[in-house]
Structures are given as structure tokens and as C-alpha cells.
Amino acid sequence: MSDQKKEIKTKEEKKKEEMILFLSKSEEKEAFLSKANRKLLTDPLDDNNPITVQVLGICSALAITVQLKPAIVMSLAVVFVMAMGNVVVSLMRNLVPNRIRIIVQLVVVASLVIIVDQVLKAFLYDVSKQLSIFIGLIITNCIIMGRLEAFALGNGPWKSFLDGIGNAAGYGVILIIVAFFRELLGSGKLLGFEILGHKGLTMAESTGLYALGYENNGFFLLSPMALIVVGLVIWYQRSRNRKLIEEN
């Protein structure tokens, strides 16, 4: 940095510049998977989970956790969009005008989602059918916007990539846990396989647990149960991880 240039800039901008310099310098020195970088990956899985701790992305957690398979596919799609979105926004972070940064983020996420959708429709038609509306729903996932705004705009591409993977995985883990219980208890199946035996029209025709008079709990198929399961997960997580409990 030449002194002449620095003089023109206001104090605030100087500070910003230094921050960026500092960040990019520290990035160069760090190993690819240093302790701090590993933390970016693992933190969102537990201590800073987007769903159970930050309570983001609840709406999609309600919509697609009736069965395990869509939940898994959705998690993978979010991993892709979030990692790519974070990298793209991070690469552009020194170019984006501050006043329209949210619009820029939306454009990036929406474009990525359209790309995923179009490519799937052309090459993996069956997967695209399986995902149907969920692909579009990724745009509305507040975790993605949240990470772009909170992390990618201030960090380098590699860190942002890890942060994206970590947060998407943290989101996916909860989705899969909730879907596991909802499909198992709601329809007695996992990934479409009849785990608890076959439910025939009468008790005599049934096998497994159903032959003993067990009934599926239809409440698990309805959206409120997703919230209740998420609540139970939060409860369990906080009883195990004491530092998550708020003081008051």
C-alpha cells in the first residue's frame, strides 16, 4: 500500500482495509485444515448448529422431514448450494457494493439453484423428479443467506467453503434425525423399507409389531410433530452440552 493512497481514505475504510489484509494474510499462513479451519466444519454440527442453536431454516425442516429420503437429498443439495454460494460471494466480497449486497447474495443463490435444477433435469432426471419443489425451496433457506451475510462477506474462499459445508451439514444432520423419527413412527418405514413389519388390512394379515396390535402414529406425519421433534433434539442437546444453556 502506498502512503498516497492511504491518505485519501477515511479512517473507517483504513480499518476495513487492515482487517481484510489481516484476514488474507492469516489465511496464507494457515494450513488447509488447521485447528481453526476444522472448527469451522465441526462447530455448526453441535455448538453452533443452525437449526437447534440459531433456530434458522425451521420452515424447510417442517416441510420435508416426513420421510428420510427427501431429507437426505435436500441436505446434499443444500451442501452444494451453500458451499458454492459461500465461495462465490467470498470471491466477490471486495467488489460488492455494500448497499446492494443482499440483492447480490440472492442473485448468487438463485442462479446456483437454477443451475442445479437445470443440470439435474438434463442429466439426472429421476433425481430431479425426486427433489421436485425442494430445489426451489433452497433459495428460501435462511441459513444460506445468513452464512453469506455473516461469514462469506468477511472471509476468504477456502474458509467460506468450509463454513458452508459445516453449516449445511449441521442443518442436514438435524433434518435427518427428525426425518428418521417421523418416518419410523409415522409410517413404520425407513427409506421406504418396512422396518416394523408389514401392516395388512387386518391384524391376522400383518407381520412384525403390527401383528401384536401396534399402530402407526399419524401425528408424526403432520407438520407440528417436526417442531416437537426439533424441540426434543434441542432439549437433548442442551442437557448434554451445558454451555448452550442461556443464563436467564
Add this chain to the structure above:
Amino acid sequence: MDRNSNAYTFIFSIAMVLVVAVVLSFLATSLKPMQSKNVKQEKMQNILNTFVGDSLEVDGKKMELTRVLASEKFDEYIKNQYTLNYKGETVEGVEAFNINLATEIKKPVDEQNFPLYEAQYNGQSYFVIPLRGSGLWDAIWGYVALKQDLNTIEGVIFDHKGETAGLGAEITTDWFQERFKNEKIYDGNKIVGVEVKKGYSGGTDKSDHQVNAISGATITGDGVTNMMKERLSKYKPFFEKLKNSKLAIR
């Protein structure tokens, strides 16, 4: 250039929009042929699926009815394609396969074209009728194959645009579609279709025009009921003609 100036903001947004527009339209146009091929093959697969089932025998080997296989076998099994009007007369010059029900269904009934496929498979004749209606969130559609008596259902296939996964979206599953097999669409002299009935207790009764619904998918189920009744009844004039002519016993 100052990153917060108006000029920069304008230049940046214009450049961004241009780049995104070019990338996305290039992608969309270059992938379009592959996508339409998939959609066309899937339509063939769905039509064949209603009377062939999930797999068929080719040269003594059991093969899954994939999109590719369906597109190869389509012309072999589909003997005739009719385009009908509401009076049951054939319309010339409109190919049944190219009729887009989504736009057709919005026209007044006397202007609509009704596609119908006549199939021959394992020595049996089937008539395949495309369906379209609305579910809870968006369009639902499907195909139903009738046996030669024009009354008994050989098989159905349903699909949807955006029904809830695990609930309404279950209409695409085999176990739900299986319930329609051998159901009758005529009640006396009227086409009533098949009702998707909540809390159905008829077991495997095939003469009551009802099948068991999916829990949590009442509105999608009603959509299926309405779609079958509305679409199938439009073919009644043609069915009557067929029955009265020797054409039916081809």
C-alpha cells in the same frame, strides 16, 4: 473507484445481471434438447406403465421398463392414437401425443381435444386415457389404462408437480396405484370413476368405485377423485360409439 458511489453500484448491478443472464440462458438453451427428450420419454414410459407394469419381457429376459426402453417399445405397443372432441368424434390433423393437457383443460369443453391411446400388449387391447387435475398445491396428472370392456381399470399412474412429500406425493407410489387395479369406472350407465375414500373399509372390494385414501393427503386424494371423474366422463360419447360398433372387438 469508490465502492459506495451510485455509479459503481449501477455499473456493478448491470454487469452482474448481464453475466448471470448470459450464463443461465446459455445453460438453459444448451440443456433444453436433453430435457425435452427426458420429458417425452417419461411420457411414453408412463403410458406404457399403465398396462405393462414396471417390467416387461424382452427376448425372454425380464427388463425394467426404463425411459429408454419405453421409447423403443412405444410404437410397437401403441397401435392407434386418437384425438377426440367432446362429442366423441375423431379430430384430424392433431396428433394425440403432442396434445398438452395443461393448456387444453383450460379451454371450454367444446373446444377441447381429448387424446386417447389404443394399445395392444400380450394379445390384449387397452385404452389409455391421460388425466389432469389439481391437487393441494399444484397440478396432478396421470394415465389410466382401461381393459377392452372400457370399464375395468388395468392400471393407473399418477404424478404431481408439488404435492407434499410423504403425504400427497405418495400418489406416485406403487402401493397406492395398485389399489385402482380392477376397479370399475361405470356405475350403471354413468361414468363415476374411482373415489379416493378417507377411512375406507371396503377391503379389496372392486365393485364399489372406491379405494382407500392416504392419511394426511385428503385434498390430494379428492383431487385424484375429481380428476378421474371429470376426465373419464368426457370419453363417454366415444366409448358408447365404440361399444355400438364392431370396432370395439378388434
